Amino acid sequence: MPSNILVTGAAGYIGSVLVRQLLAAGHRVRGFDALFFGGDGLIGVFGHPRFEFQRGDLRETADVGAALDGVDAVVHLAAIVGDPACASEPDKAREINGAATDHLVDRCLTAPNVTRFVFASTCSNYGRAEAGAFVDEDSPLNPVSLYAELKVAVEQRLMQLPDPDRLTATALRFATVHGLSPRPRFDLTVNEFVREVTLGRKLQIFGEQFWRPYCHVEDLASACALVLDSPVGKVDRRVFGVGDTDENYQKQMLAEAILQQIPDADIEYVKKDEDPRDYRVRFDRIGDELGFAITKRVADGIREIHAALAAGIFSDPDAASYRNIA
Numbered sequence: 001m002p003s004n005i006l007v008t009g010a011a012g013y014i015g016s017v018l019v020r021q022l023l024a025a026g027h028r029v030r031g032f033d034a035l036f037f038g039g040d041g042l043i044g045v046f047g048h049p050r051f052e053f054q055r056g057d058l059r060e061t062a063d064v065g066a067a068l069d070g071v072d073a074v075v076h077l078a079a080i081v082g083d084p085a086c087a088s089e090p091d092k093a094r095e096i097n098g099a100a101t102d103h104l105v106d107r108c109l110t111a112p113n114v115t116r117f118v119f120a121s122t123c124s125n126y127g128r129a130e131a132g133a134f135v136d137e138d139s140p141l142n143p144v145s146l147y148a149e150l151k152v153a154v155e156q157r158l159m160q161l162p163d164p165d166r167l168t169a170t171a172l173r174f175a176t177v178h179g180l181s182p183r184p185r186f187d188l189t190v191n192e193f194v195r196e197v198t199l200g201r202k203l204q205i206f207g208e209q210f211w212r213p214y215c216h217v218e219d220l221a222s223a224c225a226l227v228l229d230s231p232v233g234k235v236d237r238r239v240f241g242v243g244d245t246d247e248n249y250q251k252q253m254l255a256e257a258i259l260q261q262i263p264d265a266d267i268e269y270v271k272k273d274e275d276p277r278d279y280r281v282r283f284d285r286i287g288d289e290l291g292f293a294i295t296k297r298v299a300d301g302i303r304e305i306h307a308a309l310a311a312g313i314f315s316d317p318d319a320a321s322y323r324n325i326a
């Protein structure tokens with residue numbers, strides 16, 4: 001496994017967990033981030049002897065050059081994340097998730113040491129699937145947002161890179177993430193639902209019939225580390241979904257799981273033209289081929305978020321730094 005690893009988006013929800021896992025596994029880690037949501041997620045690792053931080057913007061050529069200097073592998077998480085965030089800042093999303101990501105790939109192809117590139121993609125690429133049917137890595141993609149269109153374009157480029165011996169490229173289609181991280185996000189479905197009911201607010205649920213896969217942030221991060229650790233022949237120019245087939249839920253099922261732990265939760269179903277994404281995902285490939293297995297389920301994410309909020313860990317759970325949209 002490579003030992004000098006660049007994590008872009010290191011201060012983010014997933015990045016701040018991945019950095020800790022890679023350090024614990026003995027690697028040298030360079031975290032790169034523009035700190036759009038602050039840098040609190042990295043406070044606990046700042047003094048670590050094998051951690052180095054570079055504040056920079058992926059759109060700046062010089063920043064990218066410095067970030068790649070001396071690294072063997074790149075896990076590329078930095079992005080404008082989510083359909084709403086990309087819809088509200090489409091030019092910035094095209095610059096970062098499109099052009100700057102392409103540029104990063106170009107630089108990795110010519111950087112002397114970089115041999116591995118892991119790209120954070122998304123199950124949003126499936127868009128709206130046939131009602132009730134499962135999709136997987138071989139299913140047609142049906143992006144219904146700018147966010148997903150940009151992720152699909154990068155995936156397609158990575159799968160067609162020339163010169164297979166030069167750079168091992170892998171795209172990971174993450175399920176929607178849940179659970180606690182050093183950079184918490186309360187704009188993700190499970191986390192937001194639990195925040196609302198724990199704070200004693202009425203939780204209004206739209207589109208309760210839609211399916212979506214979920215995965216705990218620690219398991220998501222460990223999938224990135226697993227890919228870096230896997231033989232080239234198993235991961236080069238491959239796409240893997242990251243999640244667990246048993247962790248597909250309709251929003252109504254999430255509400256039921258919350259009610260099991262928080263019986264007095266005030267939940268109401270509301271009709272509204274909602275997010276058109278609806279997909280159930282089969283995640284056999286990453287388990288069968290790389291041995292990936294989740295360690296936490298949605299019920300665990302609910303438990304930890306509820307406990308942290310109920311204990312008053314967050315002085316302001318509504319703070320803008322905990323969400324990617326205004």
Ligand SMILES: NC(=O)c1ccc[n+]([C@@H]2O[C@H](COP(=O)([O-])OP(=O)(O)OC[C@H]3O[C@@H](n4cnc5c(N)ncnc54)[C@H](O)[C@@H]3O)[C@@H](O)[C@H]2O)c1
Pocket residue numbers: 008009010011012013014015032033034035036037056057058059076077078079080081082096100120121122123173174175176177178183185188324
């Ligand atoms: N959270 C999810 O449910 C989810 C699901 C599927 C895929 N993903 C993907 O996983 C990755 C990480 O997501 P996250 O939830 O940790 O998001 P996040 O917003 O918490 O983290 C992204 C980080 O990237 C940084 N960043 C953004 N643009 C940058 C730039 N131009 N230069 C340098 N840094 C920049 C931000 O400052 C932020 O710290 C993203 O690529 C996202 O698309 C996330």
